[in-house]
Amino acid sequence: xxxxxxxxxxxxxxxxxxxxxxxxxxxxxxxxxxxxxxxxxxxxxxxxxxxxxxxxxxxxxxxxxxxxxxxxxxxxxxxxxxxxxxxxxxxxxxxxxxxxxxxxxxxxxxxxxxxxxxxxxxxxxxxxxxxxxxxxxxxxxxxxxxxxxxxxxxxxxxxxxxxxxxxxxxxxxxxxxxxxxxxxxxxxxxxxxxxxxxxxxxxxxxxxxxxxxxxxxxxxxxxxxxxxxxxxxxxxxxxxxxxxxxxxxxxxxxxxxxxxxxxxxxxxxxxxxxxxxxxxxxxxxxxxxxxxxxxxxxxxxxxxxxxxxxxxxxxxxxxxxxxxxxxxxxxxxxxxxxxxxxxxxxxxxxxxxxxxxxxxxxxxxxxxxxxxxxxxxxxxxxxxxxxxxxxxxxxxxxxxxxxxxxxxxxxxxxxxxxxxxxxxxxxxxxxxxxxxxxxxxxxxxxxxxxxxxxxxxxxxxxxxxxxxxxxxxxxxxxxxxxxxxxxxxxxxxxxxxxxxxxxxxxxx
Ligand SMILES: Cc1cc2nc3c(=O)[nH]c(=O)nc-3n(C[C@H](O)[C@H](O)[C@H](O)COP(=O)(O)OP(=O)(O)OC[C@H]3O[C@@H](n4cnc5c(N)ncnc54)[C@H](O)[C@@H]3O)c2cc1C
Numbered sequence: 001x002x003x004x005x006x007x008x009x010x011x012x013x014x015x016x017x018x019x020x021x022x023x024x025x026x027x028x029x030x031x032x033x034x035x036x037x038x039x040x041x042x043x044x045x046x047x048x049x050x051x052x053x054x055x056x057x058x059x060x061x062x063x064x065x066x067x068x069x070x071x072x073x074x075x076x077x078x079x080x081x082x083x084x085x086x087x088x089x090x091x092x093x094x095x096x097x098x099x100x101x102x103x104x105x106x107x108x109x110x111x112x113x114x115x116x117x118x119x120x121x122x123x124x125x126x127x128x129x130x131x132x133x134x135x136x137x138x139x140x141x142x143x144x145x146x147x148x149x150x151x152x153x154x155x156x157x158x159x160x161x162x163x164x165x166x167x168x169x170x171x172x173x174x175x176x177x178x179x180x181x182x183x184x185x186x187x188x189x190x191x192x193x194x195x196x197x198x199x200x201x202x203x204x205x206x207x208x209x210x211x212x213x214x215x216x217x218x219x220x221x222x223x224x225x226x227x228x229x230x231x232x233x234x235x236x237x238x239x240x241x242x243x244x245x246x247x248x249x250x251x252x253x254x255x256x257x258x259x260x261x262x263x264x265x266x267x268x269x270x271x272x273x274x275x276x277x278x279x280x281x282x283x284x285x286x287x288x289x290x291x292x293x294x295x296x297x298x299x300x301x302x303x304x305x306x307x308x309x310x311x312x313x314x315x316x317x318x319x320x321x322x323x324x325x326x327x328x329x330x331x332x333x334x335x336x337x338x339x340x341x342x343x344x345x346x347x348x349x350x351x352x353x354x355x356x357x358x359x360x361x362x363x364x365x366x367x368x369x370x371x372x373x374x375x376x377x378x379x380x381x382x383x384x385x386x387x388x389x390x391x392x393x394x395x396x397x398x399x400x401x402x403x404x405x406x407x408x409x410x411x412x413x414x415x416x417x418x419x420x421x422x423x424x425x426x427x428x429x430x431x432x433x434x435x436x437x438x439x440x441x442x443x444x445x446x447x448x449x450x451x452x453x454x455x456x457x458x459x460x461x462x463x464x465x466x467x468x469x470x471x472x473x474x475x476x477x478x479x480x481x482x483x484x485x486x487x488x489x490x491x492x493x494x495x496x497x498x499x500x501x502x503x504x505x506x507x508x
Pocket of ligand 1: 031082121152161162167169208215216
């Protein structure tokens, strides 16, 4: 309970930047975890409601806020873009949500030492935009820069959220995950002090969901962007076969010399390739929408049809490959680069065809690249209003058990929901299998029960088959029970020592 006096103090300090209308409190108490939509529909009022929202203008105000929160014993829940999909930014026991959106400035770009300092609430696309501007400091360089982190949610997520969820961008096999990209953090600790965190200490913040402090500024690496890129796409006959050759694909991606190109690959099973995969033209029709609503009532039937269509070659798994020159490409001549990339493309064509893949040109891979930030969340919301749930599930899978995890999750869930999957983020002998489930009950209550069942069955099946939960979506309320099971209690004991009871409590 926040006392009237404490509330008044907050209002006096933040004025218009303190909000406590029911609409604001509801908006800032949810992220994009689908379960919250079910809860919102059946619970009035919503049970995980914040007591208020403040929008600090800078680090000084966050320091004041933390001291106020400690004095009054009020939880603080930092919130970046609110694009998390696991309920990590939900105020479980009330408290004040810190809307970080005004901490959106760029503090400096150092092209010589290749880093950028940004405030933690800036949206990712604004960072990329700043890195593409020609300034007196970089006009002599012939290329643009990137921070190398490109989640599909780039335009709706922030560095604070990336660090707190341990996010991974679509080019993680080139630049690494967010852990590889952050050089230093400025944060406010529970005493309200400003801290500069570097090196090994950074682990106090990765995947900690804001429970160890409020991140206020972030120093990130930047990289020159090569103007060259090469795209390849391959079709296969059978999804399981395609999943089974990932180890061979990973060997093709290995770099032995500094001049070796980097590769990004994505492998879609046949149903995911047909439904979510890259397209050269958007072929979705009204008939397809109607068929979807009808077929989702009979998921087993739809999964069987998909298997039959795959057997007849009507839908096929798809492997897309992007080849990019080494990060210090400027040391090579254009001719050297094009030879290196052509050689890598040749190796892919040669090896993948020996594993039964058919080269189908570059268009589909290019279509993936061009549409990589096209957000699909609006479709999820639209379908939810029509009584259909669409949920995703990201797993970290050692390359040795890709087929086991893929098969186990499909078998566990295909009796009650439609299951699609793609595989990406091949780094250090692991990858991410990203499942999408869709289902529909006869009414909202039944749909929610089905949703819970699918999430539970898939998580258990994945862990039993050797996967870790999660890959890049963070833990949050959605995964906390399974994460304990997957990581063991030691990880939680270790993280416990970094946490403060005041910051985003009752999460990890
Ligand atoms: C359509 C869509 C596509 C997506 N694609 C990807 C993808 O490709 N890769 C990927 O990794 N994720 C993806 N996500 C998930 C999501 O974008 C990431 O989890 C992202 O890192 C969340 O950032 P955010 O700023 O929105 O954080 P929020 O959702 O606001 O918060 C997430 C967590 O971070 C904490 N937090 C936020 N800011 C701070 C801060 N300043 N200090 C301390 N803690 C803080 C919050 O308390 C919370 O625990 C996607 C989501 C959607 C909806």
